Amino acid sequence: MKAxxxxxxxxxxxxxxxxxxxKPLLRAGGKPLIAWHLEKLAAIGVEDVVVNTxxxxxxxxxxxxxxxxxxxxxxxxxxxxxxLETGGGLWHALPLLGEAPFIAVNGDIWTDxxxxxxxxxxxxxxxxxxxxxxxxxxxxxFALPEDGRVQSTGETKLTFSGIGVYRPDVLRDWRHVIxxxxxxxxxxxxxxLAPLLRAAMARDAVSGEHHRGRWTDVGTPQRLVExxxxxx
Numbered sequence: 001m002k003a004x005x006x007x008x009x010x011x012x013x014x015x016x017x018x019x020x021x022x023k024p025l026l027r028a029g030g031k032p033l034i035a036w037h038l039e040k041l042a043a044i045g046v047e048d049v050v051v052n053t054x055x056x057x058x059x060x061x062x063x064x065x066x067x068x069x070x071x072x073x074x075x076x077x078x079x080x081x082x083x084l085e086t087g088g089g090l091w092h093a094l095p096l097l098g099e100a101p102f103i104a105v106n107g108d109i110w111t112d113x114x115x116x117x118x119x120x121x122x123x124x125x126x127x128x129x130x131x132x133x134x135x136x137x138x139x140x141x142f143a144l145p146e147d148g149r150v151q152s153t154g155e156t157k158l159t160f161s162g163i164g165v166y167r168p169d170v171l172r173d174w175r176h177v178i179x180x181x182x183x184x185x186x187x188x189x190x191x192x193l194a195p196l197l198r199a200a201m202a203r204d205a206v207s208g209e210h211h212r213g214r215w216t217d218v219g220t221p222q223r224l225v226e227x228x229x230x231x232x
Contacts, residue, residue, distance in 0.1 A: 001120055002097050003046050004090065005037055006162075007107035007207070008054035013219050022056045024107030025063055026224060029231025033065065033218060034107045038070040044116045046103065048073045050096045054083040086193035088183065091171055093098040099168055106162030111215040111225055118165050120192045124205035125170040126197060128159035142201070142208070150208035152198040161215055170196055 014063030017026060024034040034051070041049060049072050053060050057078050065073035077093040078195050085093055090104065101122055103115065111131075119127050126152055133140045143154025174191070175184065177199045183190030200206045 001046055001100070001102060002048045002050065003041050003103040003105065004050045004052065004077075004093055004097060005034060005105055005107045006086060006089060006095045007034060007060065008026055008052045008057075008079050008089055009108065010055045010083060011108070014221060014224070017221055017224070018055070020056075022053075022059055023033060023218070025059055026218070028110060028218070028224060028228045033110060034064070035070075035105065036110055037105050038064070038067070038074075040073060040115045041103065042071045044118075046072070048075070050075050050077050050093050051107070052077040052079060052084075052093055053088045054079045054081065054155065055219070056061070074193075082190065084188060084190045085183070087171070087174065087196055088189050088193040090166070090193060091140045091174065091191075092188050094168055097168070101165055101167050103163075104167055105164075106217075108160040109162045109216060109217050110218060111161065111163070111211070112159070112213045113163060113211045113215065115163075115210070118163075119207075120165075121208045122165045122167060125167050125200045125203075126206045127165040128197070128206060128208040129161040129206055129211050131211050133157070134215075134217065136217070142197075144208050144210055148207050148209070149204055150201055150206040152201045158210060162217070170200055175198075 007024040011023035014023050025032045039084025073097050137159050141160045143151045143157050178184045178191045218224050
């Protein structure tokens, strides 16, 4: 099974830290955030990882190389100076990911979630890991009924953790779903993944699970400091 790590963001909320270092390469607990993911992926038998890059892209191969230190093969999907968002980044990386289901994880989170729990064959187009709502996202993102089918609406919502398993089919009809949204007609296209996930939810094609353990969206310098203290 292959994996994609989203690492192309500009990290604007993390400035000035990200003026010189891309956010996934910021350190917590003695190593870059992205290294925690790479180690967890290698531990469950993943051999090939694609890292999408844009901002300060040259630092990723300089730091991670081709993955030998992690027991992985790392390839890079460079998006140019403007990140393609999550949907466009996934679309751009598909030639490196192939036709089988793959894991995708945001490069700027930290979690104790056991990646071995992820299904190798999701029941539908995607399987998402949801977490309790943090203070910065109190309304949540998606609902998770007892049947385990993730829905875009519901009285009680959880927050998407940034961890999921996807089939390439999640991108089918993306132009129809995205429409004329800004960036959709660029070359390569730039668009968000969330509308495609909601379209898949409308087809009852997204499963999910609730991770009740530790999880941090490292979105501000203060959260990075708090995470580093917790891991040190």
